[in-house]
Amino acid sequence: MNKKLMSAVVCAAVAAMASSAVSAEGLKLGYTCMDGTNPFFVTIENRMREMVEENGDELIAVDPGNDVTKQIPMVEDLIVQNIDGMFMNPVDAEGILPALDQLKEAGIPIVGFDTEVADMSYLVSYAGSDNYNAGKVCGEDLVKRCPDGGKIIVLDSPTMQSVTDRTNGFLDAIDGKGFEIVGQQDAKGNLQVAQGLAEDLLTANPDVVAIFGGNDPTALGALAAAKGQGFEELLIYGVDGSPDIKAELAKEGSLIAGTGAQSPVTIAETAVDIMYKYLNGEEVDERYPVETFLITAENVADYGTDGWQ
Numbered sequence: 001m002n003k004k005l006m007s008a009v010v011c012a013a014v015a016a017m018a019s020s021a022v023s024a025e026g027l028k029l030g031y032t033c034m035d036g037t038n039p040f041f042v043t044i045e046n047r048m049r050e051m052v053e054e055n056g057d058e059l060i061a062v063d064p065g066n067d068v069t070k071q072i073p074m075v076e077d078l079i080v081q082n083i084d085g086m087f088m089n090p091v092d093a094e095g096i097l098p099a100l101d102q103l104k105e106a107g108i109p110i111v112g113f114d115t116e117v118a119d120m121s122y123l124v125s126y127a128g129s130d131n132y133n134a135g136k137v138c139g140e141d142l143v144k145r146c147p148d149g150g151k152i153i154v155l156d157s158p159t160m161q162s163v164t165d166r167t168n169g170f171l172d173a174i175d176g177k178g179f180e181i182v183g184q185q186d187a188k189g190n191l192q193v194a195q196g197l198a199e200d201l202l203t204a205n206p207d208v209v210a211i212f213g214g215n216d217p218t219a220l221g222a223l224a225a226a227k228g229q230g231f232e233e234l235l236i237y238g239v240d241g242s243p244d245i246k247a248e249l250a251k252e253g254s255l256i257a258g259t260g261a262q263s264p265v266t267i268a269e270t271a272v273d274i275m276y277k278y279l280n281g282e283e284v285d286e287r288y289p290v291e292t293f294l295i296t297a298e299n300v301a302d303y304g305t306d307g308w309q
Contacts, residue, residue: 027057029275030078030108032071033089034115034160035189036063038217040240040264041089043308044113047268048087055276066188068095068159075099079106085275086110093161094118109278113271114264115162120286124278127270127288128162131239134260134292135166135212138237139173141258141294142210145235149178150209153201155187155194155218163189163214166239166260170212182208187218194221202229209235216240216259223248226255241295241309249300258296263309266290 029052033041045061052059060078064071068091078086079102086103088110090096100122103110112126120126142152154170157163183201187194194213202208202225211226211234213219219238226234234255238245241261248256270288278284295303303309 027052027055027084027279028081029057029059029085029087030075030081030083031059031061031087032064032074032078034064034071034091035066036061037065038189038215039242039244040215040308041114043264044268047265048272051269051272064091066091066190068092071096072099076102079103079108083108085279087271087275088112088117088123089114090117090161092159095159097122109275111271111275111278113267115160116165117161123286125274125284125286125288127267127274127290129262129267129290130292131162131165131262132169134239134262135169135171135214136173136260137169137292137294138212138239138258138260139170141296142179142212142235142237143174143177145257146179146209147177149174149180151180151182151205151207153198153205153208153211153222154181154184155197155211155222156184156214157189157218158186160189160214163239166214167212170237187214187221189215189218191217191221191224194218195224196221198222198225199228202226202231209233210257211236213238216242216245219256219259220244220248223255231255239292241303243305243307246295246300246303246305249295249297250305254297258294260292261295261303261309262292263290265308 049059062074071091109124112123114128156167182205185197211222216238235257239260245259248254
């Protein structure tokens with residue numbers, strides 16, 4: 001069974017469990033993510049909303065636009081609306097703690113997804129990808145392609161724990177392999193920010209062999225910068241496995257070398273299943289890891305380019 005089929009089977013199984021959970025009538029569940037315009041989170045929110053509404057309940061979503069100072073009052077507003085549970089993806093792992101304090105004081109259970117908070121004891125459970133491995137598989141692939149090492153650029157997002165974990169996995173994989181980081185900048189997970197940073201760094205370092213982006217939008221921003229400067233042999237890595245990045249991988253001669261792929265559908269279904277189980281008084285584990293793996297030009301056909309795996 002290939003990974004795409006396996007993922008579909010897992011998603012179906014988790015969805016079945018969630019739909020079998022019996023919810024109290026008229027539950028209101030809150031949702032927040034770091035960036036509601038990111039296609040990854042759009043997919044998560046849409047799938048969560050489908051499942052919650054199938055149970056006859058309501059999902060109230062707020063988008064802070066990558067600003068934790070907006071995310072905190074948005075969560076406060078959800079508390080005022082008497083939500084019964086909270087799906088939490090923080091902009092800032094540490095900065096979100098005041099909002100978690102208020103949720104705890106209000107007795108509202110929190111299910112984390114995709115990105116950890118600084119103190120996981122606030123959460124009843126967490127569903128997320130193995131982000132460290134998502135970066136690690138990119139680093140391992142780079143080592144194979146560039147056995148002699150070389151200069152590289154890292155575009156991370158230090159306030160996003162998921163991206164920090166990916167970056168750490170990538171850096172650990174290339175440690176001691178002859179690579180030199182000539183630029184490491186905070187791209188904030190944003191395509192336009194990443195493009196601007198990459199343009200400056202590539203101008204200053206035209207001999208780099210690779211760029212690692214903490215998510216796929218960052219990698220696509222780096223791609224736009226590299227294309228604009230006429231690069232033909234640069235290796236660019238992202239993390240997500242988005243349809244856009246897979247479409248690039250399917251193009252002959254693309255500068256995108258690979259993406260550490262995850263499944264937002266599985267994350268969403270797992271998180272919703274956790275929430276309903278907990279609200280129904282069932283025991284849940286502290287953590288539900290979701291598999292990550294590398295997609296390259298060699299295997300992208302196994303996953304398709306028109307949707308998420």
